[in-house]
Amino acid sequence: MRYVSTRGQAPSLGFCDVVLTGLARDGGLYVPESWPQFTADEIHNFGNRPFQDTAFAVISKFVGDEITPEALRTMIKSAYAGFNHPSVAPLVELEPGHFVLELWHGPTLAFKDVAMQFLARVIDHVLSKRGERATIVGATSGDTGSAAIEAFRGRENTDIFILHPKGRTSEIQRRQMTTVRDDNVHNIAIEGSFDDCQAIVKALFNDHEFRDGAKLSGVNSINWGRIAAQVVYYFTAAVALGAPHRKVTFVVPTGNFGDIFAGYVAKQMGLPVEKLVIATNSNDILRRAVKFGRYEKRGVQQTVSPSMDIEVSSNFERLMFEVLDRDGEKTASLFASLGQSGGFAIPEHALEKINADFGSGMADESATRTIIADVLKQSKYLIDPHTAVAVAVARGYNFGHTPLITLSTAHPAKFPDTVADATGRHPELPPHLADLGTREERFTVLENDDRSVKQFIREKTRAWED
Ligand SMILES: *Cc1c(COP(=O)(O)O)cnc(C)c1O
Numbered sequence: 001m002r003y004v005s006t007r008g009q010a011p012s013l014g015f016c017d018v019v020l021t022g023l024a025r026d027g028g029l030y031v032p033e034s035w036p037q038f039t040a041d042e043i044h045n046f047g048n049r050p051f052q053d054t055a056f057a058v059i060s061k062f063v064g065d066e067i068t069p070e071a072l073r074t075m076i077k078s079a080y081a082g083f084n085h086p087s088v089a090p091l092v093e094l095e096p097g098h099f100v101l102e103l104w105h106g107p108t109l110a111f112k113d114v115a116m117q118f119l120a121r122v123i124d125h126v127l128s129k130r131g132e133r134a135t136i137v138g139a140t141s142g143d144t145g146s147a148a149i150e151a152f153r154g155r156e157n158t159d160i161f162i163l164h165p166k167g168r169t170s171e172i173q174r175r176q177m178t179t180v181r182d183d184n185v186h187n188i189a190i191e192g193s194f195d196d197c198q199a200i201v202k203a204l205f206n207d208h209e210f211r212d213g214a215k216l217s218g219v220n221s222i223n224w225g226r227i228a229a230q231v232v233y234y235f236t237a238a239v240a241l242g243a244p245h246r247k248v249t250f251v252v253p254t255g256n257f258g259d260i261f262a263g264y265v266a267k268q269m270g271l272p273v274e275k276l277v278i279a280t281n282s283n284d285i286l287r288r289a290v291k292f293g294r295y296e297k298r299g300v301q302q303t304v305s306p307s308m309d310i311e312v313s314s315n316f317e318r319l320m321f322e323v324l325d326r327d328g329e330k331t332a333s334l335f336a337s338l339g340q341s342g343g344f345a346i347p348e349h350a351l352e353k354i355n356a357d358f359g360s361g362m363a364d365e366s367a368t369r370t371i372i373a374d375v376l377k378q379s380k381y382l383i384d385p386h387t388a389v390a391v392a393v394a395r396g397y398n399f400g401h402t403p404l405i406t407l408s409t410a411h412p413a414k415f416p417d418t419v420a421d422a423t424g425r426h427p428e429l430p431p432h433l434a435d436l437g438t439r440e441e442r443f444t445v446l447e448n449d450d451r452s453v454k455q456f457i458r459e460k461t462r463a464w465e466d
Helices: 015-021 040-048 051-063 069-081 112-130 143-152 171-178 194-206 208-214 224-240 258-268 285-292 316-323 328-341 348-357 365-379 385-395 416-423 450-460
Strands: 003-005 030-032 091-095 098-102 134-139 158-165 185-190 248-253 273-280 294-296 343-345 358-362 404-408 444-446
Touching: 015 112, 015 224, 030 316, 040 051, 040 224, 051 069, 051 224, 069 112, 091 365, 098 224, 098 385, 112 134, 112 143, 112 158, 112 224, 134 143, 134 194, 143 158, 143 171, 143 185, 158 171, 158 194, 158 450, 185 194, 185 450, 194 208, 194 450, 208 450, 224 248, 224 258, 248 258, 248 385, 258 273, 258 316, 273 285, 273 348, 273 385, 285 294, 285 348, 285 358, 316 328, 316 348, 328 343, 348 358, 358 385, 365 385, 365 416, 385 404, 444 450
Parallel strands: 098 404, 134 158, 158 185, 185 444, 248 273, 248 404, 273 358
Antiparallel strands: 003 030, 091 098, 294 343
């Protein structure tokens, strides 16, 4: 299996290089050269097997022959051993014909664990085979940082440095990062905003001498390894409700378009999916794009579903590449105009294709709070604000007789203030995190300046060779 860049100017790579590289050198994103396929019989047979077996079948198709089947099986088994539900991603019926797919049974209580736990093991495995080390660097406003730290803690060949804006993440999110004690984990609190943190990370990657010296690697949502691992639960959930003989519709709380793009990939691989519904909060660039055919920045607002507060959904480029019939030059020119003029028009034939597979809807702040209270009252089920956005969109969507699966991306206890505010009930952390509030924190405060961060990383990372 080879991977090509969405901008058509970078060399094609195999799975291991794609996972270590992240962004392609021409600024594009890597996608498989062609979509691997499952027959209806193969999909049907996923129904009798544990999650890990379906994960192995799906992910093998993306790995090709670059990792032995034994090693891949071992990584998958250990990635999901820390989930506190035997089926990893269980379905719960919310109301007749409407199901919730719980993706938050991993260690940090958000769906990012599903992919990150796998990705960290793959990266460590590839580095160990090659006798190399790497430095993982990322900026976080919350979920990604904790999922990455939890996944990379204690790994032999990687050191991880996560920047967060000092005093500007929620208490739970900060503590999930700063109470991890492993020597290869480095939390950096920057005297600045989340955007400052991101700008510093960008500066590190753009300094090629530093980047090569520290062997920098990124694990943000454009990393193909994350998408590959997210394809799995679309298969397990659909099959549990009768696929491939019956179609299902998915409603996905969307930010960077990574999660829902994995659903699109499952469909390309043969899973019968009626529609993929993009659910956004009031940052609705994607909903406006698929509805009106213009992808246009407007500035980000802060909402109660912060993991979806984004202005540009990086994985949307992968979809544009597909619906432009894999024309890298055309894709590059559209995303260049996004950089220059803040938007682009989606060509009509491409928009038609998008609308054949995708629906969309938006839930504003008040709808989000209302639905949390409604769902608790009607179904005795507590949801977090991200899931609430999707449930609100699902309720307003006419899906006929097709079963509807809403993806639940975080445990309600991860966002206790909003949930308590909406329902009067304070969600409890699960037992493994019950003492989080009293654990000792460890982090380093650095100035809002890339030089101090570079110096810190250079001193601490084991990947640096003089
Ligand atoms: C990251 C995240 C999302 C958005 O997923 P994308 O892949 O970025 O679209 C939704 N909900 C939660 C809780 C998240 O952490």
